[in-house]
Amino acid sequence: MKINSGYLLLVEDEREIQEANTRMLERRGYVLRQAYTLAEARAIMAKDMPRAIVLDIGLPDGSGLVFLHEIRKTSNVPVLMLTAMGTDEDIINGLKAGGDDYLPKPYDLMVFITRVETLLRRASLIPETISLGSLRLETASGMAYCGDEDMLLSKKEYSLLLLFVQQAEKVMGAKYIYEKVWGQEMIDGDDNALQKTISSLRKKLAGSDYTIAVSRGEGYCFERV
Secondary structure, three states, X not given: OOOOOOOEEEEOOOHHHHHHHHHHHHHOOXXXXXXXXXHHHHHHXXXXXXXXXXXXXXXXXXXXXXXXXXXXXXXXXXXEEEEOOOOHXXXXXXXXXXXXXXXXXXXXXHHHHHHHHHHHHHHHOOOOEEEEOOEXXXXXXXXXXXXXXXXXXXXXXXXXXXXXXHOOOOEEOHHHHHHHHHOOOOOOOOOHHHHHHHHHHHHHOOOOOEEEXXXXXXXXXXXXX
């Protein structure tokens, strides 16, 4: 019997690994689609988005990290990265690129299954749609709407709006916001990227029920107009 709706996309060029991963997941009832190249993965995803992606970093027609950057421009779909490169630097680069988890090869198949299912459980805790006033955020696609209008947000603007919606009416410091959205510590006095993104997002919020207010000396607050 198949589990839930949607499918898992396995992107792996080594056939033995692909077949082993497929067998383990199919035994547990998951709906799967396989891709051995980035071109195949793009073609599959152009039709509909998967529930999660298992992505090899080294593929014959390009880097999985580059593909991951592409994915993150439009979607927050959970991604487990697989790679023969398992140094701390490789792991950090993979996670910074937008990966949710990282598994170096070779790995135990039970560890692989556990990582995939943990990723899916974590993802299921995030609702598909988050609404606040006239704003609607689609968590799978990474798109946001004001009423029925696409807000045309960049990835950083979407992440920033998601944080503000989740923390509406609360004052958040610049360093806290930067760490949550950019995934790294903000160097003292270097908040240009944050200010530019907030300014751009504030303009795109015109006509909605909310705006980004400045609480001097404390930070920013997402509050009703």
